[in-house]
Every structure is written in C-alpha cells, then in structure tokens.
Amino acid sequence: QVQFVESGGGLVQPGGSLRLSCAVSGLTWNYYTIGWFRQAPGKEREGLVCMSTMDGDRTYADSVKGRFTISRDYGHDMTYLQMNNLKPEDTAVYYCAVRQLWSSLSLDAGEYEYWGQGTQVTISS
Numbered sequence: 001q002v003q004f005v006e007s008g009g010g011l012v013q014p015g016g017s018l019r020l021s022c023a024v025s026g027l028t029w030n031y032y033t034i035g036w037f038r039q040a041p042g043k044e045r046e047g048l049v050c051m052s053t054m055d056g057d058r059t060y061a062d063s064v065k066g067r068f069t070i071s072r073d074y075g076h077d078m079t080y081l082q083m084n085n086l087k088p089e090d091t092a093v094y095y096c097a098v099r100q101l102w103s104s105l106s107l108d109a110g111e112y113e114y115w116g117q118g119t120q121v122t123i124s125s
Helices: none
Strands: 003-007 010-012 018-025 032-039 046-052 058-060 068-073 078-083 092-100 119-123
Touching (some): 003 092, 018 032, 058 068
Antiparallel strands (some): 032 046, 068 078
16 A cells, blocks of 8 residues: 655745655555646646656756755655745645656656645645
C-alpha cells in the first residue's frame, strides 16, 4: 500500500517562504517521477514541478520557475518543495504525487498514479 506523509503548509505573509515535505512509502518501483501540484478553490489542479528520482532531472512550470525549488534527500527518501517570494495567488492545497518513470517528465496531473493527502498553503497579510 502506497502511503504519503506531507507536511509544511501554513499561513505566511506575501514575500515569505515555506518548505513542504513529502515522504512516500510502499512503492514497488526502483525509480519514479515525483511531482508537486496545487489546487486553488474553483481551479484545476496545476503541475508545478516534477523530478526523476533516477537522475535528478527536473522541470518547472513557468508560474513558479525561479521561486520554487524541488529537492530530494535520498538517504531519508524525502522530497521537498522550497517556496520563496510567495504571493497571494500561490494560495492553494499542495500535493505531492508519483508516477512510473517514463522517458520524459510531465506536469500533467492525469499521468500521476498515487497522491498525497495535500497540505494547505495560505498567503495573506
């Protein structure tokens, strides 16, 4: 059974930072793609960044490029999303998700097979 533990959400002021964490267990794949997504009320789920756990290759959505950074602690099997210079429009529920490792990275939420429970991020003064 695949299980996720996500943490790190909260309330911060505009311009602030947060770091989200995601731990995944129960996967049978040696390598996989892990992605971060978000969903704001009334909006579709948006892919932010994804990373190959095999070679560390990653791709970012334009909306977060330069502000968000994905990283991985292979020793502890943790994946992080560092979010800087946060804006009110970044307010959403943030999810990590995984899919099998294919030849190309993807930010299409429909291609991800397992999802975390989500963590709320609110940017407000």
